[in-house]
Amino acid sequence: MKKAILIGLAAMMAASLLSPASAAPAPPKQTQEGTILFPAVFAAGLGADGCWAGLTRRITQTAAGQGSGLFGYRFAVDKATWGGKFALEAVGGQGTVDLDIFMYSVMPPAEEVANDPVNGGTPVSVDFQTREEGGETGIVPKGTTDAIVCLYGGVAGYAGVAADFEYNAFTPVKKKK
Numbered sequence: 001m002k003k004a005i006l007i008g009l010a011a012m013m014a015a016s017l018l019s020p021a022s023a024a025p026a027p028p029k030q031t032q033e034g035t036i037l038f039p040a041v042f043a044a045g046l047g048a049d050g051c052w053a054g055l056t057r058r059i060t061q062t063a064a065g066q067g068s069g070l071f072g073y074r075f076a077v078d079k080a081t082w083g084g085k086f087a088l089e090a091v092g093g094q095g096t097v098d099l100d101i102f103m104y105s106v107m108p109p110a111e112e113v114a115n116d117p118v119n120g121g122t123p124v125s126v127d128f129q130t131r132e133e134g135g136e137t138g139i140v141p142k143g144t145t146d147a148i149v150c151l152y153g154g155v156a157g158y159a160g161v162a163a164d165f166e167y168n169a170f171t172p173v174k175k176k177k
Contacts, residue, residue, distance in 0.1 A: 028168035029081050032147075033091075034073040036099075036163045039153025050129035051150035053102040058120045061110045072150035073165070077103065081169035082142045088128075088135035088149060092164035098152040099165055100129040101136050105143035140169050 040052040056072030068074050090097040108121025115121070126144075128136035131152070151163045 029084065029171040030078040030167075030169045032073075032075045032167040034075070034149065034165055035069055036071070036073055036149065036151045036165070037069060038071055038151070038161060040071040040150040041153050050127065051100045051152040053100070053125070053127075053148040053150050054120065054123075056148050056150060057104075057107070057123060058113060061108065061120055062113050064110070072148050074146060074148045075167075077140065077144045077147050078169065080171050081140045082144060082172070084140055084170040084172035085137070086140050086167065086169040087137050088165060088167045090134050090160075090163055091166050092162075093151075093160050094162050095160040096133055097160035097163040098131065098133055099135045099163060100127065100150055100152055101167070102127050102148045102150075103141050103144040104146040104148070105141065107146045135165065 040055045042050075042052045051072070053072055056068065056070075056074055059067035059070065060074045065074070086101075088099055088101050090099050102125045104123055104125045106122070106124035108116075108123055112121025126141045128138050129152070130136060147167070149165055149167065151160055153160060
């Protein structure tokens with residue numbers, strides 16, 4: 001019995017010597033990859049300076065969640081990432097790719113499109129829309145259930161198509177008391 005305990009302790013000590021001195025950062029809690037074929041351009045005169053996530057929202061509302069990849073990409077957000085950092089990166093595409101992301105805490109159900117055909121219901125989102133090539137970074141807002149990534153376009157200099165992206169969100173670091 002003593003011999004087995006000594007062998008076990010020796011094995012644990014040897015394993016601890018083989019592990020790296022500093023632990024690697026934790027991997028992302030959520031990763032989502034996708035492709036968006038066309039920019040989601042706001043109709044002229046609306047004065048918005050971002051892509052139109054409402055187009056993908058309406059398509060996916062009425063198509064039982066299907067339809068991602070045409071004018072935007074919708075996916076569920078892991079609750080464990082609320083309050084943690086996220087990074088949305090453009091990893092491919094043609095032309096100048098500028099991705100935006102909309103984090104929804106209220107995503108109206110399909111019935112709302114019939115009840116409110118103009119707006120498709122009343123969504124609530126926090127939007128990340130910087131005008132620069134690439135993607136977005138920020139903090140995943142508490143209560144986020146869905147996200148829509150879309151491709152900005154329609155303005156000189158931003159004419160990307162067939163954009164590939166990768167979204168990574170991390171579990172928030174808990175502060176020690």
